[in-house]
Amino acid sequence: MAAAVVAEAPEPWPEVDLVEREQRRELLLTGPALEERVRAAGGRLPPRVFSLPLLHSLEVCGCASLREPGPGLARGLPRLRSLVLRGNALGPALSPELGPLPALRVLDLSGNALEELPPGRGLGPAEPPALPQLQSLNLSANRLRALPTELARCAPRLQTLNVARNRLRALPAELFALQLLSELAAADNELQELSPAVAGLPALKTLDLANNQLSEIPGELADCPKLKEINFKGNKLKDKRLEKMVNGCQPKSILEYLRVGGRGKGRGKTDGSEKEESRKKKRERKQKKESGEGEEEEVEEVNKLLIRILHVSENPTSMTVKVNPVVKDVRPYIVCAVVKGMNLKPGNALKRFLSMQTKLHEDICEKRTAATIATHDLKLIKGPLVYGAQSPQELKIVPLGRKEIKAKDLVRQLQLEAEEQRKQKKRQNVSGLHRYLHLLDGKENYPCLVDADNVVISFPPITNSEKTKIKTTTSDLFLEVTSATSLQICKDIMDTLILKMAELNKFTLENKEEQSLSDTEADGVSGPFNLQSNQNAEKDGSPPLIVEQVRVVDMEGSLKVLYPSKTDLDITASHITIIR
Structure with missing residues (x-):
């Protein structure tokens, strides 16, 4: 007697069920559970996704199993306006099945492994244009060696193009x-x-x-x-x-x-006239210098970005971070540094600093899926620090802008807020901390950084503590970058963060912004910056930003990471000088 053949039940897709049942216009697929389902579907999205004709927004992020969107994308989603496939494993070539998409306005393929964009129907010649309404195209953080020559014809209304960090x-x-x-x-x-x-x-x-x-x-x-x-x-x-x-x-x-x-x-x-004019300008500069009028040009010569590294051996009070082994299976990688000499008091300096951090989270941190940055007021921290993990029921923190709360209750509170946002805006996308809740899916313990007073100062990748919040009076900062995937990613992002801080500091100094009158914390500048130091800086160039090494050790004191090491902050740009 022949054995009965039992058909396997299709992989469950509750998000698709919900969108289909309630006729929603937004679909967000993310989180650890997505990996297994996409892998079971052969590295593609299920065909059901492309049978949602009302769909306006489709977002699939952080899935290392997703290698191509799947057939039917263009045929089944005629009203699609936003397609975000960020931080997946698309590549090496983009499937020609992508397009035409007549209503698409936003296309984000950043953080994948694309090496080429085939001309075909998706990003090539088509009549009418394949993407006639496309306004924003993000192809950053891929491996592209060339862009299709048909791009302008394919997307004639393009307003924003991001192809940074390719080849x-x-x-x-x-x-x-x-x-x-x-x-x-x-x-x-x-x-x-x-x-x-x-x-x-x-x-x-x-x-x-x-x-x-x-x-x-x-x-x-x-x-x-x-x-x-x-x-x-x-x-x-x-x-x-x-x-x-x-x-x-x-x-x-x-x-x-x-x-x-x-x-x-x-x-x-x-070339001849250029050389002659160059010699003429040199003579003029020499004459100005002799008459005392060349001071301004000298400032231009020396006013470079200066970053001085202070080694552990030079600083007996340097900060140390101990790593508890319980964090190994949660979020194992951490890199830290101390930066002294930031000037956040004048004008919009603090606002620019916070905006810079947000932009880094969106870009190189890939919306915190690759890594998370936290910045603290060093004077409000007592070391040594311990990086470990606690259960959601035990972990307590005072989140930015909130009262002390257990991590379990904070996550639940954010989930309720996210649901309320969706109802009010009638869409599935949310903003703020709510966007990162999926990064905690499946975690029995949550990572945290705790100071010597047993105060949780950081709960990555969600928030850091109100108690160590950066203010306009902050000049000395403690920086941390954590990741669940790579130590090198932490170091690369820390390099970028410190460089951006040096650039912001120099910009603030050169633009001589007036102190904000609305700053109620203005009780005198903290640190080495004040009006007199700004005046001196005009003569001597921008003062260096001091970067102190921070040791990350295990619980027995054995060194795990020292940042910055000799190979970190290896910047060769002509406008930067690293003093080691």
Whole structure:
């Protein structure tokens, strides 16, 4: 007698069930449980997802098993406006099944493993355009070596393009035909030139080409009528004066320099006339110096970003972090540092600092899925610190902007708030801390950083404590970066964080912002910064930011991590000097 064949039950997809049953327009798929379900579906999304004709927003994040969206994406979702497939494993090529999507406005494929975008129906020539309404395209943090030449034809209404942190060697000339493009981010690639055709972008407001291999900046860039923000730091420009301006001046000054015929302009003067003018300027500078008028130019020469590393051997009171082995299966990696000399008091300095941290969380931290940053007022911490894990019922913290609460109750409170947000906005996406709750799914214990008074100062990846909150009077900070996946990711993000802090400090100093009158905490500047130090800095250049090494050890005291080590903060950009 033949054995009966029992069909396997399909993998459950409760999120899809809910969207289908309540006819919702947003679908969010994320969390540890997603991995197994996508793996069971062959590295794709289930076909049911593409039978939701009312769907406006589809977001699938942080799934290492997702290698392609799956067939039927374009055919089944004619009203889709936002498609976010961030932090998955898409690649090496994007499936041609992506497109056409006639209603799509936002496409985010960042943080994947894409090496190419095939011309096909998705991002190639099509009649009508494959993505006629697309306004924002994020391809950052992939492995792309080239962009399709058909991109402008495919998405003629594109306004924001982010291709940072890839391996691009050139931008296609066709890209400069996008009449509505206002933001172009292509930092951290291998670009060797910027085409003069950039002048064909009449709506361009922001251009970021930092950390590439550019040797010149075309003068035609000054012909972009709306350009306000530019970043060419980390490029080795032939015009050394222009390079210094790039590293220290406002965009308006750089564009004016290009406009009047600086050597980076790429048009006008011959090599001979350039050399003669260079000699003439040197003579003029010498004469000014002898007459005492050259002081301002000297400031430009020395006003670089200075970062001084203070070693453990030089600082007997250096902070130490002990790691409890219970955190191994929860969130095992942590890197810490102390930074002294921040000036957060004037104007909007604190606001810019917090905005910078938020942007890092969104970008290189991949919405906290790769790592989480926490910053504390060093003076409010008592060491040594212990990094460990506690049960949700035991862990207590005073979250930012809230009263003391157990982690279990905080998570429940945030879940209720998230549900209320969804009801009020009639959508599945939420904002604030609520976006990160899924990162705790399946965790029996939660990670935490505790000081010597047994006060929990950090609960990654959700929040840090109100008790160590950064204020305008804060000048000395304790920094932590934690990750569930990689120690190197922690170090890379800490490098970036410290560099950004140095840049912010220099910006605050150079712009001489007035102290905010609404600051009720203004009881005198904490740390080495005040009006007199600012005046001295104008003469001597920006004072260095001090970075103190922090040791991370096991419970027996054996060294696990020392940051920054000799190989950390290995920055070769011309506008930065590291004093070791």
